[in-house]
C-alpha cells in the first residue's frame with residue numbers, strides 16, 4: 001500500500017519540511033508574502049452527469065494561503081506551529097495524537113478542528129498519510145475471531161479466545177505475521193452488536209473475523225480492515241442500522257471520508273458488501289410496526305443530501321435504491337430490532353442465512 005507514495009520516510013519528510021520553511025523564510029526576508037499552495041480533494045460531488053472525477057484521486061482545485069489575507073494569517077501560524085511539532089516527532093521518532101498536538105498551544109489553536117485541518121493540510125503539502133507524520137489516533141476499533149498477528153513484537157492471539165474483543169492496533173504498519181483461517185470478515189457498526197455476537201459465541205460457530213469501528217470508523221480501524229482484505233483476500237460484509245447514519249458509516253468504509261479525501265485511496269475498502277439492514281428487511285423478517293421509528297426532519301435532510309452523492313449514482317446504484325426506499329417509507333430501525341424474534345436471531349438466523357443465500361448488496 002505504501003509503495004504508491006512518492007516518499008514517506010522520516011528523512012524525506014524532514015527534508016520537505018525544511019524546504020517548505022526555507023522558502024517561506026526566503027520570501028519573508030525579501031519582503032514578499034509567501035504563497036502556500038494546498039491542493040483540494042473531494043470524494044463526491046452532486047454532478048449527476050457522470051463526468052466528474054471524484055473517484056480518480058486527483059485534486060479538484062487548490063487554495064493559496066497568503067499573509068495578504070487576514071483570515072489566512074492565523075491559518076499559516078497554526079500550520080507552522082503544527083509543522084514544528086511534527087518535525088520534532090519525526091526527529092525523535094516518537095508518536096503523538098491530534099489531541100496531544102492541540103494541548104501544545106490550546107490558546108492559539110482554540111479548537112481541535114483547527115489542528116485537524118492543519119494536519120490534513122500538512123499531509124497534502126508533504127504528499128503523505130497522517131501516520132507518516134507520526135500522528136496517530138487513540139484507536140477505537142475492536143476485533144475478534146479467527147485471526148492471529150504480531151504488532152511491534154506483541155502477540156494478538158484472537159484464535160485462542162474467539163469471543164474476546166481485542167483493541168485494533170494503532171500502528172497498523174507494524175502488524176506482522178498475519179494468520180487467519182476465516183472465511184469472511186464481518187464489519188458491524190456498533191459495539192452493542194459486536195458484544196451481542198461475542199455473547200452468542202458467533203465466531204465459535206462461524207469461521208469469520210468480526211470488526212467494529214464503534215460508530216464512524218477511525219483511521220486505524222479502516223487501515224486495519226484494508227490490511228486484512230489485502231492480505232487475506234476474504235469477502236467482507238458490513239452490517240449497519242437501517243437509518244441515514246448507518247448508511248453514512250457504510251459509505252465511509254466503502255468510499256472514505258470527505259475530511260481525509262486526499263488519502264481516500266489508502267482508507268477505503270471498495271470490496272465491502274452491504275449485508276444489512278435494508279429497508280426491505282422489515283418486511284422480509286416480519287418486524288412489528290412498533291420497531292419502526294419515523295425518520296426525523298434531520299434524518300430526511302441527511303438522506304436527501306446523501307442521495308445526491310455522485311458515487312452512489314456511478315458506483316453503487318443498488319445501494320442508492322435502498323436509500324431512496326428508506327426515504328419513501330419514512331421509517332428507520334436499529335439492527336437490535338431484529339432481536340424481537342429471539343435474542344440470538346441475529347447470530348443464529350439473520351447473518352448466516354444472508355451470507356449463505358447471498359442476500360446482500362454487492363459492490364458492483
Ligand SMILES: [Zn+2]
Pocket residue numbers: 043044045046047052053054055310311
Ligand atoms: Zn463527483
